[in-house]
Amino acid sequence: MKEHVEKLYALSRKPSRRIIGLMSGTSLDGLDVALCRAEGSGPETHLSVEHFKTVPYEEDFRNAVREIFAKRQIDFQQLVLLNPFIGLQHGRMILECLVEWGVNTSEVDLIASHGQTVFHAPQKQHGIAGFPNATLQIGDGDHIAVTTGIITLSDFRQKHIAAGGEGAPLAVYGDYFLFSQKNENRILLNMGGIANFTFLPGNLDASRVFTTDTGPGNTLIDAFARLHFGKPFDENGRIAASGAVDEALLNALKDSSFFEQPFPKTTGPEVFSVDYVQNAMQLSGRNAVKPEDLIATLTQFSAETISEAIRNSMRSGETNAKQNAEVSEVYASGGGAHNPALMDAIGRLLGQNIRLIDELGVAGDAKEAVLFAVLANEAVAGEAVYFGEKKGVPGVSMGKISFPG
Ligand SMILES: Nc1ncnc2c1ncn2[C@@H]1O[C@H](COP(=O)(O)OP(=O)(O)OP(=O)(O)O)[C@@H](O)[C@H]1O
Numbered sequence: 001m002k003e004h005v006e007k008l009y010a011l012s013r014k015p016s017r018r019i020i021g022l023m024s025g026t027s028l029d030g031l032d033v034a035l036c037r038a039e040g041s042g043p044e045t046h047l048s049v050e051h052f053k054t055v056p057y058e059e060d061f062r063n064a065v066r067e068i069f070a071k072r073q074i075d076f077q078q079l080v081l082l083n084p085f086i087g088l089q090h091g092r093m094i095l096e097c098l099v100e101w102g103v104n105t106s107e108v109d110l111i112a113s114h115g116q117t118v119f120h121a122p123q124k125q126h127g128i129a130g131f132p133n134a135t136l137q138i139g140d141g142d143h144i145a146v147t148t149g150i151i152t153l154s155d156f157r158q159k160h161i162a163a164g165g166e167g168a169p170l171a172v173y174g175d176y177f178l179f180s181q182k183n184e185n186r187i188l189l190n191m192g193g194i195a196n197f198t199f200l201p202g203n204l205d206a207s208r209v210f211t212t213d214t215g216p217g218n219t220l221i222d223a224f225a226r227l228h229f230g231k232p233f234d235e236n237g238r239i240a241a242s243g244a245v246d247e248a249l250l251n252a253l254k255d256s257s258f259f260e261q262p263f264p265k266t267t268g269p270e271v272f273s274v275d276y277v278q279n280a281m282q283l284s285g286r287n288a289v290k291p292e293d294l295i296a297t298l299t300q301f302s303a304e305t306i307s308e309a310i311r312n313s314m315r316s317g318e319t320n321a322k323q324n325a326e327v328s329e330v331y332a333s334g335g336g337a338h339n340p341a342l343m344d345a346i347g348r349l350l351g352q353n354i355r356l357i358d359e360l361g362v363a364g365d366a367k368e369a370v371l372f373a374v375l376a377n378e379a380v381a382g383e384a385v386y387f388g389e390k391k392g393v394p395g396v397s398m399g400k401i402s403f404p405g
Pocket residue numbers: 023024025026027028029190191192193194195218219221222232233234235236237333334335336338339340368
């Protein structure tokens with residue numbers, strides 16, 4: 001119906017838009033819901049977060065997703081059922097948040113839904129000749145639009161792949177628009193299940209922006225905190241602090257082809273899994289490592305691979321950062337920023353104080369949801385931005401449009 005297209009056209013011309021950004025990451029902790037007010041677009045985007053909440057997932061929901069999450073062999077029906085189910089659940093969670101915040105659905109212009117990643121398979125990882133980079137996020141956008149009555153953009157990663165990327169990291173676009181600062185080189189480090197960073201040059205040159213995943217953030221720490229301690233994660237890094245790093249195991253953990261691949265690159269729990277760690281334990285003959293030493297080692301593994309990716313990408317000229325001559329301030333976000341064992345180790349390895357993204361005006365836990373709101377804002381109101389010819393940051397609009405009726 002043409003009324004929907006006209007509504008979309010009208011909101012693309014509004015001076016500001018109210019957009020709900022949604023993120024449900026690899027940690028499966030819950031749905032991050034950020035109600036944002038966005039003015040302008042591109043490097044002139046001004047965004048404020050009006051409300052933010054992480055709606056925790058019920059254990060049943062989490063287990064249903066875990067049945068198919070990052071697995072090569074699954075019950076196909078479970079995948080098909082979860083696609084609309086997650087869309088419906090996310091739609092209902094949004095409605096609950098709006099009631100809690102006293103905001104009517106008619107006061108929201110757009111929803112930007114990341115969906116739930118269930119499998120990430122860049123070509124370098126699946127290695128199957130003739131098949132492209134691939135990734136799958138479920139939680140159908142039509143179901144969110146119909147449940148909420150709000151125009152919904154979803155499935156952002158496919159266009160990135162179609163335009164030559166690996167479908168991730170997408171944070172780079174919003175990072176550049178919201179957090180670039182003249183005369184300060186910045187590294188925005190996000191530590192969710194998987195860790196990634198964006199380099200933002202202080203000369204604001206979009207073609208020098210750089211982004212990559214670095215490997216595990218919290219995913220392995222979480223998996224073994226669950227297995228050995230019955231806890232969802234290592235709260236405040238206490239378990240890691242009580243253990244000692246096992247060097248032989250650490251070396252075996254670092255011996256993966258992912259770390260040899262050139263930048264930029266992406267990965268997921270498909271690679272960095274319980275099996276991955278158990279394999280490293282076997283290869284290093286460290287099967288009997290104490291649980292607290294294992295958590296300390298996994299924390300150090302994340303810290304070292306994060307800091308080495310930052311160092312090496314700078315050195316290799318990916319960022320044109322002139323062989324380390326230019327210092328960057330590092331701002332952390334994501335759940336890993338709450339883990340002092342991880343933060344301190346990265347600070348020590350990089351030899352600098354790691355700051356929090358919160359200093360730049362957006363709460364670290366809300367950042368990824370906010371960045372999807374920025375992508376939706378760009379899709380409806382942005383102009384083309386040229387990020388240069390290098391891989392990983394194609395200048396394309398992203399998100400598929402679902403109308404509510
Ligand atoms: N107080 C804390 N101490 C230690 N770790 C914490 C704390 N709070 C959160 N975390 C970690 O952060 C994780 C959640 O992080 P986050 O929500 O950023 O991940 P995500 O968005 O699911 O992942 P991704 O960015 O990979 O998609 C938890 O699973 C836990 O490992």
